[in-house]
Amino acid sequence: MFYIYCPYCGEHREEEEFHPKGEAHIARPSDPESCSDEEWGDYLFFRTNPRGIHHEMWIHAVGCRKFFNITRNTASYEILETYRMGEQPSITDDSREPLDVAQARTENTPADNLEGARA
Amino acid sequence: MSNTVNDKIKTFDTRTDAKVPVESPLAYTYRNSGAPAPGQASRAVLRERPFLGHLTLRGGAIVLDEALRAVLDMSLPAEPQSLIYDASGERSVQWISPDEWLLIVPGGEEFELENRLREALGDAHFAITNVGGGQTVLDLEGEAASELLMKSVIYDVHPGHFPVGKGVTTVFAKATVILRRPSEARWELVVRRSFADYIYRWLLDAGAEYAIGVEK
Amino acid sequence: MNQLNRLDRGGRVDRSRELSFTFNGQSYRGYAGDTLASALLANGVDIVNRSFKYSRPRGIVAAGAEEPNAVVQLGSSEAGQVPNVRATQQALFDGLAARSTNGWPNVQRDLMGLVGKLGGGFMPPGFYYKTFMAPASMWMTYEKFIRKGAGLGRAPAERDPDTYDHVNRHCDVLVVGAGPAGLSAALAAARSGSLVILADEQEEMGGSLLDSRERLDERPADQWVADVVTELSAMDNVLLLPRTTANGYHDHNFLTLHERRTEHLGETAPEQEGRRPVRSRLHRVRAGRVVLASGAHERPLVYGNNDVPGNLLAGAVSSYIRRYGVVPGSKLVLSTSNDHAYRAALDWLESGRDVVAIADARAEPSGELVEQARAQGIRIIPGAAVIEARGQNRVSGARVARINIDDFRVEDEGELLECDTIASSGGYSPVIHLASHTGARPTWRDDILGFVPSLVAGVQAAGGVQGIYSTPEVLVDGWTAGAEAARAGGFEALEADLPSVEMRRDGEAVALYQVPHQKATLRAPKQFVDLQNDVTAAGIEVATREGFESIEHVKRYTAMGFGTDQGKLGNINGMAIAARCLGRAIPEVGTTVFRPNYTPVTFGAIVGRHCRELFDPKRYTAMHQWHVEHGAEFEDVGQWKRPWYFPRRVQGRQESMHEAVARECRAVREKVGILDASTLGKIDIQGPDAREFLGRVYTNKWAKLAPGRVRYGLMCKDDGMVFDDGTTSCLAENHFLMTTSTGGAATVLEWLELWHQTEWPELEVYFNSVTDHWATLTVTGPEARKLMSEVTDIDLDRDSFKFMDWREGKVADVPARVFRISFTGELAYEINVQANYALHVWETLFAHGEKYELTPYGTETMHVLRAEKGFIIAGQDTDGSVTPEDLGMYWAIGYDKPFSWIGKRALTRPDTARADRKQLVGLKPRDPGVILEEGAQIVFEPEHAIPMPMKGHVTSSYYSPTLDSGFALAVVKGGHHRMGETVYLPMVDGQVHEAEIVSPVFVDPKGERQNV
Structure with a gap:
């Protein structure tokens, strides 16, 4: 259960107050009519699904009702930052700092690729 | 009825002075689920304050603040989660979102207040929406009130985290409420009309161990 | 029965408070402060269960959450039944009643035990793995047998009286x-x-x-x-x-x-x-x-027959003696790899019973506790371990032999020591x-x-x-x-303030998990690793031979650490054995993880108050009381309770739903009906860019909608698929009131916010929900105007208050907005009043409505009437794959609007432009008595070999009292160009219905009735 810092409310709130809305920074093409079918299809349907750093849009649905973005590690579930709509992330896949514990545990353990193996 | 039409926005007084029956959102619930009277052992007491004037203010903080000062002599709470009462304690304005505030005033004041605010706001970009028929206020008091809230809302209600003068929108069981703390002893729940029955019944159920009573 | 293993003094139990309890129907006594386990041991109860797979007798092993065997069913009454309780964690109370969960017909004489004696052939290692790999139907067969034999506890069959x-x-x-x-x-x-x-x-x-x-x-x-x-x-x-x-x-x-x-x-x-x-x-x-x-948790050693009752963890022995004043036997043999376990022998001796010997796996044990044991005269056998327990229902002896840990072999014949208890310790996990x-x-x-x-x-x-x-x-x-x-957390920590404790000098422990036996593991007496799931060292060895190299896969194969046990005692030993078999170090066979819950949690606690009447919010409209009093049957629409239909008593008999709906439909078509439509979503929209915004989110045009007028709108997602519809009224130039479907209220508001906040923040507009603020009463039917004229001051003249107009005024003395929109195809007035007045307005309408036979109707009649008119319900006639064109609603598509509204671009993608898309049509069954099934598949060639190409499906289907026939809405491939063609609907029972493709508008195709 995530604990999410709402950049508008200025405090951490429980995940139950939020809804995830998919990948962040998917801008609607400014002139849809000039898009090729392929470009429009990319906008509509194609999303990245990285293991590691990912930017997601969420809404503080039971709260201030504002959309905002989260930079999240999809493997450790660690939320690295949240930022307002219109802002850019300060942490990206390219700007990674040295591995912290949470990342180390997901990337340095060879046995970890044995999926779905819990008691 | 003193409905005004300016050319841009249509305001509408939904109240009437005619002697017609009016029912609070809990009217059906009282008849259907009852209302245990508070007793000596009651460590939590619930009370509905129906028919208040509720206005949603949308817009920029600066212009709304100016208008509110001019019209109600109240300032707009700029800090997230903050709640301000006027000297009489009858009027409050609460931060809901960076461009949204909830203004609650004695029932019947809201229409004239809306018009005066509109006048004060002039050409600014804003919206005022009357939502009074759609929500009601439940007061919760008693030494077990915060314990009861811990069983009901996910938000941290510890006094260190939820001081007097705070208000939040949060999850209440499987519904949502606006939870506010106007004083040390009293909590307010602003609930939507259609969820009032569920929230009331939940509070009675969860409050049974505190011998919760209802003041009517 | 005497508490024969209870000491006269010592322990934390209160000997002045005697408690009685039963186990498997037999009465016993214990003391306040006992656990069920300590009380059972005090009473000399050796067998507490039968094992899951081999049905071997099992006794108490541990004193805490790690107990694998003493998992019992609690409860003297049906409502009080609790499965999966560990006796070691259950405090004793007066009147406690517990039973073994495993063992059929009883733990002492167990028929299933024969299965175990026959060599475990019934459930070899890998049984689960292989069973799951077999056709699923086989599992059902096995499962019944396993459950009957093994018993996994049972839930109460009566309602739980407690609250959580x-x-x-x-x-x-x-x-x-x-x-x-x-x-x-x-x-x-x-x-x-x-x-x-x-x-x-x-x-x-x-x-x-x-x-x-x-x-x-x-x-x-x-x-x-x-x-x-x-x-x-x-x-x-x-x-x-x-x-x-x-x-x-x-x-x-x-x-x-x-x-x-x-x-x-x-x-x-x-x-x-x-x-x-x-x-x-x-x-x-x-x-x-x-x-x-x-x-x-202390780790037991894995040796032959280490599951016979009387085999305990060393630390558990100390716990029972020192905490509960119970010595679980008379003669103890301790087998250990470390100093700490010596406590058990010292405590045992101090309680006045015999310590036969300590088998210490180390060649030269030397710590403080070792010295104390020596000083007490306890026999210590160095370099040795218990390799095998003897006994059937209770330990009768222990074979102790010298072992070579590095070579994993036994060095001598060893000796058989007579004892009734074997305590073991392989260290701690x-x-x-x-x-x-x-x-x-x-x-x-x-x-x-x-x-x-x-x-x-x-x-x-x-x-x-x-x-x-x-x-x-x-x-x-x-x-x-x-x-x-x-x-x-930002707090200032203080200097440590701790009691002084003498540091004990301990000798170094040795790594010992499975104890070697003279015989190879596969032929040795069973050496249990996971007692709860009956996993043996041999089973793990078989798993590794079959090629399972990771401990996680070994677990899957053997069931080690499954279920409520979660590998508390067995996991490390199992990994050590797998590592030995594979010739690797323990961490090389993988690490191990556990899932919640650590120990079983009652469903009551998981559910909390979210059950019964509070399972889900029930949302009520302001007229709910009236509906209840007038006998409405209710339908759940989202969380709302909406009247479904209002059955009447006719000649002493309650109308059926069919009869009630037919009557309600006729009332609306012939007289006047009233619907509580308060649940519709309503959104107040204000701002200079409100109109522009509407034009972008709706498919149709909003530029010229004048104040006082209402328009129907369709909303698409950007993939061109319809997701909601409703009417929006222009209240003033910068002010609109949008309605949404009941289920779409929250979704649509969030949708508007999404576009405003993320794509078009420059548009000056605000959206606020007023769903609960307004109650909505729909008065509809040919007599609606007459009825309305009695209760309102609004000019109802057909030329001044036209179809798709709205007006404000008073209804029943209450300020109201009245909208001339129609979801029935009849003359209709939708009245919005502040919800607190709604019941009064509703009742006033009835006070005046009797002479017009004003009839309340519910959602079912609403559905029939709207379907007769071909009006869609988003989410019923659409499913996220239907475009406005598929619906034939070209009139609601503003192709030439300047802004590329949401969904427009997608309508020219090759897929959305296909001619053979499923399109909305009407279906008229050949047999008017047939009501087609909603969801039924449509084919063109009923004689085609199965699988027949499916060409569409029924989305809405009802009986129409107006047509006196069944009728349906459906989506059919290329349906718009197949008017008059016959389609077929093969049903599960072999019947094949025939229907004709017709226009989806069955009643009043010119729309004259609503426009009077």
Whole structure:
């Protein structure tokens, strides 16, 4: 259960107050009519699904009702930052700092690729 | 009825002075689920304050603040989660979102207040929406009130985290409420009309161990 | 029966409070302070269960949560049944009734035992794995047999009289476990002023200090415990939760704690002050920092017949003697790899019974406790271990032999020692379950022969869980962790203030897991690794031979660590055996993780108050009371309770739904009906760009809608698919009132906010929900105008208040907005009044409506009437794959609007432009008596071989009293160009219905009736 810092409310709130809305920074093409079918299809349907750093849009649905973005590690579930709509992330896949514990545990353990193996 | 039409926005007084029956959102619930009277052992007491004037203010903080000062002599709470009462304690304005505030005033004041605010706001970009028929206020008091809230809302209600003068929108069981703390002893729940029955019944159920009573 | 194993003194039980209880129908007595397990042992009850797979007799092994065998069914009454209770965790209360969960027909004489004796051929290792791989139908067959034989406990068949709830908590520091590390950590954090929760799963806080031989500040260890608990419980910033298990550790320091509040008092919560207290409670804790002080479990040695009753963990022997005053036997043989287990022999001897020998796997045991044992004259056999237990229903002897651990073999014939109890210890395994719930893989440490947790952000570990076992070091470690946790929360930590404890000199332990036997593992007497799931060393060896190399796969193959056991005792031994078979080191066969819950949690606590009447919110409109009083049947629409239909009593008989709906339909078509439409979503839209915004989110045009007018609109997603519809009224130039479907209210508001906040923040517009503010009463039918004229001051003249106009005025003296929109195809007025007045308005309409035969109707009639008109319901006639063109609603598509509105671009994609898309049509069954099934598939060639090409499906289907026929809406491939063609609907029962494709508008195609 995530604990999410709402950049508008200025405090951490429980995940139950939020809804995830998919990948962040998917801008609607400014002139849809000039898009090729392929470009429009990319906008509509194609999303990245990285293991590691990912930017997601969420809404503080039971709260201030504002959309905002989260930079999240999809493997450790660690939320690295949240930022307002219109802002850019300060942490990206390219700007990674040295591995912290949470990342180390997901990337340095060879046995970890044995999926779905819990008691 | 003193409905005004300016050319841009249509305001509408939904109240009437005619002697017609009016029912609070809990009217059906009282008849259907009852209302245990508070007793000596009651460590939590619930009370509905129906028919208040509720206005949603949308817009920029600066212009709304100016208008509110001019019209109600109240300032707009700029800090997230903050709640301000006027000297009489009858009027409050609460931060809901960076461009949204909830203004609650004695029932019947809201229409004239809306018009005066509109006048004060002039050409600014804003919206005022009357939502009074759609929500009601439940007061919760008693030494077990915060314990009861811990069983009901996910938000941290510890006094260190939820001081007097705070208000939040949060999850209440499987519904949502606006939870506010106007004083040390009293909590307010602003609930939507259609969820009032569920929230009331939940509070009675969860409050049974505190011998919760209802003041009517 | 006498408590033959009870000591005259000692232990923490209250001998002045005798309690009676039954086990498998037999009466026994114990004392307050006993667990069910200690009381059973006191009474000499050896067999508590039959094993799951081989049906072997099993006794109590442990004294805590790790107990694998003594899993019992509790309850003297049907409603009080509780399955899967560990006897070691159940406090004894007067009248407690427990039964074995396994064993058919009873534990003493077990038919299933024959299966075990026949060599386990019925369920060989890999049984589950192979069964799951077999066709699924076979599992059903096996499962019945297994359940009957093994018994996994059962749920009560009667309603549980108790209440349960959830409490949401937030704290600075959550300490899990109140042994020496946890108490010390809690003290450090609490004294710093931080908000502390200390949770401990046992009846009493103190953990290992409750049965320790050590002295703290020159006093018995439990006195220090009492002092600390007293201090903590007096502090406002501390919440002590005894009998509370931290069961799950979720993301971002969210933990669930299961508090058993009355389980120690009775099988159901005993009344207090006329009320039943909450029986158990789930605390949902968001902690700033977590200190894991969950300690360690002693690891048993794996030797032949190590499951015969009388085989116990060494530490459990000490616990029973020192904590409960119970010696679970007469003659003890101890088999150990370490010094600490010597406590068991010393405690046993001090209780006045025989210690036959200590088999110590080390060549030269040498620590302080060893010396004490020697001084007491206990025989110590160095370099040796118990290789095999003897006995059927109770240990009768132990074969002890010299072993060579490195070569994994037995060095001599050994000797058979007569005894009734074998205690074993292979060292300790840190209890890392919670830490691994976070996904963090543990780390193997050779120096402690165990896994320690890897830690995510915000958590510390202290004491045994870190592999620190000596009391003075544990206390310091706990304090350090507690202080650091508090500091992390911004609190100032104080200097350590801890009792003095003498540091014990321990000899080095040796790594011993499976004890070698003269015979090879596959032929030796069964050497159990996981007692609860009957997994043996041989089973693991077979798994590795079959090619399972990772411990996770071995687990799948053997069932090791499955179910409620979660590998507490067996996991490390199992990994060690797999490693030995594969010739690898333990960490090389993989690490191990555990899933919540650590121990079973009752469903009641998981559900809390979210059950029965409070399972889900029921949303009521302002007229609900009236509906109830007038006999409405209700339909759930989302969380709303909407009247479905209003059956009447006719000639002493209640109308059927069919009759009621037919009557309601006729009333609307011929007279006047009224519908409570308050549940429709309503959104107040204000701002200079409101009109522009509407033009972008709706498919049709809004530029010219004048104040006083209403328009129907369709909303698409950007893929061109319809997702909601409704009417929007222009209240003033910059002011609109949008309605949405009942189910779409929240979704549409969020949709508008999404586009405003993320794509078009420059548009000056605000959206606010007014769904609950307005009640909506729909008066519709040919007589609607006459009725309305009696209650309103609004000019209803057909030329001044036209179809798709709205007006404001008073209805029944209440300010109202009235909209001339129609979902029935008849003359209709939708009245919006502030909800608090709605019941009055509704009743006033009825007061005037009698002469027009005003008839209340529900959602079913609404559906029939709208379908007759071909009006869609988004989500019923559309399913996210239907475009406005598919619906034939070209009139609602503004192709030439300047802004490329949401959904427009997608309508020219090749797929959305296909000619053979499923398109909305009407279906007229050839047999008017047939009501087609909603969802039924449509084919063009009924004689086609199966599978027939499916060409569409029915979306809405009803009986129309107006047509006196069944009729349906459907989507059919290329349907718009197939008018008049016949389609076929093959049904499950072999019938094939025929229907003609027709226009979806069945009644009043020109729309004259609504426009009068």
